[in-house]
Amino acid sequence: MDEIDEIRAFNRFYTRELGLLSRSYLGSGLGIGEVRVLYDLAHCGPWTARELAERLALDEGYLSRVLKGFERRGWIERRADSGDARRRRIALTPDGMAAMAPLEERSRAEVGARLAKLDPEARTGLIAGAAVMRRALADPDLREPLTFSDLAPGDAGWIISRHGALYARDEGYDQSFEGLVAGIVAEFIRTRDPARERAWVARAGQERIGCIFCVRETDEVARLRLFLLEPAARGRGVGRQMLDLCLGFARQAGYRRIVLWTHESHRAACALYAAAGFRMTSESPAVAFGQAVVDQTWARDL
DSSP: OOHHHHHHHHHHHHHHHTTTTOSSGGGSSSOHHHHHHHHHHHHTOOBOHHHHHHHHTOOHHHHHHHHHHHHHHTOEEEEEETTEEEEEEEEEOHHHHHHHHHHHHHHHHHHHHHHHTSOHHHHHHHHHHHHHHHHHTTOTTOOOOEEEEOOOTTHHHHHHHHHHHHHHHHHOOOHHHHHHHHHHHHHHHHHOOTTTOEEEEEEETTEEEEEEEEEESSSSEEEEEEEEEOGGGTTSSHHHHHHHHHHHHHHHTTOSEEEEEEETTOHHHHHHHHHTTOEEEEEEEEEETTEEEEEEEEEEEO
């Protein structure tokens, strides 16, 4: 089964599993499309009909029929737009909100019952996986808070595991790289000087999406290490935020210079370093982690 077939198989599974194929979703007498329109009007509106059609990727003719049905039931009203009297915005009436409320309760109860059947680890994995899918597909409704925190229980294992998995996939590195990362993390935990060394783990909601370390090289020089960002979180400014945190800490801790080691193949990271004021100070070919690489050292004054 290739990647496309895997996604199609998942689509068939969840539409059946969640009862989305039923002509009466949650026993409401409404189809899933009608319930989704009702939901967006309840939580995100008011909208113009065109805005709603674009938001939900619905045919305007189909949406028009749905809205006329809601109007007959007294669930919606059309109001003049305060910024343009020619436009009409659609909002739920109290009767519409009353129609939506039990559907919300039934939906939550149904999902809650399914989650209750899972052990805690499987439940956590399912929820994290759902967030990964939404982020990877750029869901515009994803508004998970982005936080940067110090190492917490379980973070060290995640950092080691994700470095090993991602670099094996993207660079072909062997297990010696994972061993290197494990040693760096273990040494940091054992010998860390909190006043001069720091680690950050980036989270979107509860999901770990990246990490970066600032460690002591000498009294005047800091070293940036273990800078990692999950592929689905790249291109959104998170990496630059982590880099700025590291630079700010190094400056406050009294370092005068910060250095890092990387490989030529890490082009996106190198572009980010250059944009943040780093300059490459040396490079040389080498063999590491089962691959031919080009070692690079980058540095900048603080």
